[in-house]
Amino acid sequence: MPYNQEFIHALIVDDQKCIRCTHCVKICPTEAIRIVNGSVVIREERCVDCGECVRACPQGAIDIDHDDLSRINEYKNKVILFPSVFWAQFPDRLSEDQVYTALQKIGFTHVYEVEQPIAVLKNVVRKQIKSNQSEYPIISSFCPAIVRLIQIRYPSLTENITRVKAPHDLSAHYILDKLSADGLDPAETGVFYVTPCVAKIAAVKSPVGENRSIITGVISPKDLFNKVMSIVDDIQAEDCRYLRKELTKEGIQWSLTHGETWWQNTRTMAVDGIHNAIKILERIENDEIAGIDFLELRACDRSCAAGVLLPQNRFLTVEKLKRRAKRYPSAEKKSQTEGDERFMHLESKVLTGEINPRPLLRFGSDMEMAMSRMQRARNIMCHLPGIDCAACGAPTCQALAEDMANRKAKMSDCIFIQQLWQKNGKVPAEKAFKRMEKKWGEKRFDPDCTKIGAKNETNR
Ligand code: SF4
Ligand code: SF4
Structure with a gap:
């Protein structure tokens, strides 16, 4: 069954701020932008939500469509799902517990870092790599901008995309199952994801391979960062270690470049930056690269650490996460001592539906x-x-x-x-x-x- 044929985007151009400098027009990797009658027009069928135009705009004229923080008040059970890169935005003087406690004080009843069930993803991808019969490598589905790029520009590679859900989607399933088991009403539960980039907002609005996302809304990390910073020094941190007890070394680094490849003991390649990814995809499609079993492609240079919505410098974010990861156990070790039982039921939910090619026909279908x-x-x-x-x-x-x-x-x-x-x-x-x-x-x-x-x- 074909899923979600429509791409819904998250970009809004402010005509008042735009000076028609064409920086966005020139940088867009899919040539999706034009200036028409004095306004920037984004051709929806071409846009892959990579965020390059947002980054390039000197006027801050390209805005992102996300939910207002006050939306959490519509729900009794307010779940926040945040990626590890969000934690890395905070200054070193703040502890993990201070940030977790501040998020609770802001009003979230359930605080969850999304990279906790990644052992499940790793196992499924390993199996896919092993059973791959195609001449092309298995390609990660982690970055939604890359998935969309492959759909429109490299349709013949679409069937090699892993189809595993993103960590935030899997975490949403995990937390909703857990709350249901605790007797909480799903209708009274709102699950909000703090997204580092435009692509992940678009993926929540129109998930590839699924009809709808189970995430309720998306929150800007900048807004939430400012909110946390405005209260964090006046609160007493509580012991929140129990909230991140499933976090591992690998999970913390999953969204960084090589986050998915260094687990796999086979031939892999990790490429970041959308223009680099395009070069590699072209060479793969032209049979110029052979023998790679797994390909991790991320649209942003330094992967999610460079998410266009994050306030911190990407190199500092990478350094901070690597430092943090050293304090956590490895997933392999953890599963030997504690087992992965908590997440095993997620294996049945880990795959999305079919991902269909959507070839961009430059001159029409006739x-x-x-x-x-x-x-x-x-x-x-x-x-x-x-x-x-x-x-x-x-x-x-x-x-x-x-x-x-x-x-x-x-x-x-x-x-x-x-x-x-x-x-x-x-x-x-x-x-x-x-x-x-x-x-x-x-x-x-x-x-x-x-x-x-x-x-x-x-x-x-
Ligand atoms: S880069 Fe920004 S200011 Fe320049 S044309 Fe694009 S939207 Fe307008
Ligand atoms: S988000 Fe990326 S693909 Fe979409 S218009 Fe901007 S630069 Fe182009």
Whole structure:
């Protein structure tokens, strides 16, 4: 049965803040962004929610759609699921117990760190690697942006995605089962996930391989971080070790680069950064890389430590988590001494449904039409300057040519062509300028000394 054919995204562009600098247009790995009539437009069928545009925007004009913290008050049982990278945002002077206690004081009745049942994930992936008959490696499903990327750009690799649920999903099942067993009413329980990135918000809104997520809402780590920091010094920390007794060395580092691969005693590769992931996926699809059994791909450079919603520097987050992990037992050791019984029932819930390819058909699904449009794009390319300046509102000349072939853009969008037409007397200067105003907005041509240029951005 096909699941969730729709991608729901979590990005909102604020037209008032946007200065149409095209940084987002140029950085988007799937060429999903255009400037149209003075506004940024995100083409939903192309966006994989990697968050690169949010990171690149010098104006903070791309906002994320998450839930307000006050939403937890709609529920009697308020569960918070947070990833270890969230804990690592806090200054060293705060203990784990101080942060856990502060979260309880904020109103959460159940505090849970999501990387606790990862031993289950590890076992399932090991079995999949062992039984893989395909020429391609098994690919981790951990990063939702990578899963979406594979669906649209590398559809032939879709069936190699592990289909194991993300730790927060598995934790949500675990905690809901536990609360039910304790007699708490599921209708009165809200499960809120503190997400480090845009992709995980989108995955909660429209999970791949499932019809709906069991997570109630998503909370911004920045808002929650500020809330914790505003009360933490005035509260008495309680002993909360019992709340993280299933946490292990491996769990704490699961969301970092190599978090999934260093468990597997077979040939693995861990790649972070979406542009790096694209290069590797291309080489795998072209049969240029052989013999890899398991591929861990993460959209962010340094994986979840670099989640675009986290307030702390990614390198400091990695260092802090590695330091923390040293204080915890290894999962292998723990399962020998205590057994994994607590989580064993989750094995039946660990897999998502089928993950379907959603190939991005650049020129439409009609083969004959697609061939003719492709030829049209080639012809158009002969006339474009080929310098990929993005002054047309598309990321590259090729993208503009394809938009034109698909009747989504016009030759006059190219400023070089406009200049040529003016020189040849085909278009009066006034008309050419009006077209530019229409694309970029009337005020775009006024002097503005508050602009943030690339040089200034590096100081931010
Ligand atoms: S990067 Fe530039 S064009 Fe894109 S949303 Fe931000 S300000 Fe607007
Ligand atoms: S989230 Fe990623 S894929 Fe989506 S528009 Fe932004 S950069 Fe492009």
